Amino acid sequence: NAGVTQTPKFQVLKTGQSMTLQCAQDMNHNSMYWYRQDPGMGLRLIYYSASEGTTDKGEVPNGYNVSRLNKREFSLRLESAAPSQTSVYFCASIRATGATIYEQYFGPGTRLTVT
Amino acid sequence: AQSVAQPEDQVNVAEGNPLTVKCTYSVSGNPYLFWYVQYPNRGLQFLLKYITGDNLVKGSYGFEAEFNKSQTSFHLKKPSALVSDSALYFCAVRETAVGNNRLAFGKGNQVVVIP
Numbered sequence: 001n002a003g004v005t006q007t008p009k010f011q012v013l014k015t016g017q018s019m020t021l022q023c024a025q026d027m028n029h030n031s032m033y034w035y036r037q038d039p040g041m042g043l044r045l046i047y048y049s050a051s052e053g054t055t056d057k058g059e060v061p062n063g064y065n066v067s068r069l070n071k072r073e074f075s076l077r078l079e080s081a082a083p084s085q086t087s088v089y090f091c092a093s094i095r096a097t098g099a100t101i102y103e104q105y106f107g108p109g110t111r112l113t114v115t
Numbered sequence: 116a117q118s119v120a121q122p123e124d125q126v127n128v129a130e131g132n133p134l135t136v137k138c139t140y141s142v143s144g145n146p147y148l149f150w151y152v153q154y155p156n157r158g159l160q161f162l163l164k165y166i167t168g169d170n171l172v173k174g175s176y177g178f179e180a181e182f183n184k185s186q187t188s189f190h191l192k193k194p195s196a197l198v199s200d201s202a203l204y205f206c207a208v209r210e211t212a213v214g215n216n217r218l219a220f221g222k223g224n225q226v227v228v229i230p
Binding site: 004031033035040041042043044045048050056058090092094096101102103104105106107108109 | 121124147149151156157158159160161164166205209215216217218220221222223
């Protein structure tokens, strides 16, 4: 299993440009999440998808959109990038079935710089 | 709302000495608690979790954590630190009543193990 994969690993954008961060998992997990990591602020949830066909806002959704393309893939789109969106973005997934409490699995991250 | 506090920015410890990374949480009901580790330029890796039962939880790489309900704490411990334990450590909490597996993360603690 590759686990959770993210593309690209690095990206530099100019202010106002758009891009899509891709995430895929091969563990047949139901729920997927997008986080951003900024120094001294931990991980903050941007959007999540509890199951295929549903998406919900997290803590910091402004400036982002998401698409749960199928059970495997969950993409994050920046329509008009701003310097405040310079961050490291992590995708995560979790099994989320039955009464068992599972842990989230994380991808390797995408380091985005907006100039 | 659920939240986690990791009061120290950095923990310095000599190799071979005990390591403790502190975490306190706030939830309205019973908590599910997690510890993750992040090595440089990598995603988060799961270390251990507390769901219910024994207050002392054992995890990966010789780490353990103690759940203390009266102090609302979940401190991570390792009896003898290794240089390779130098990394960023995150505590996270999920309320038992929350059905979407959303986690609230602390801001992280940088652990530096000195040879």
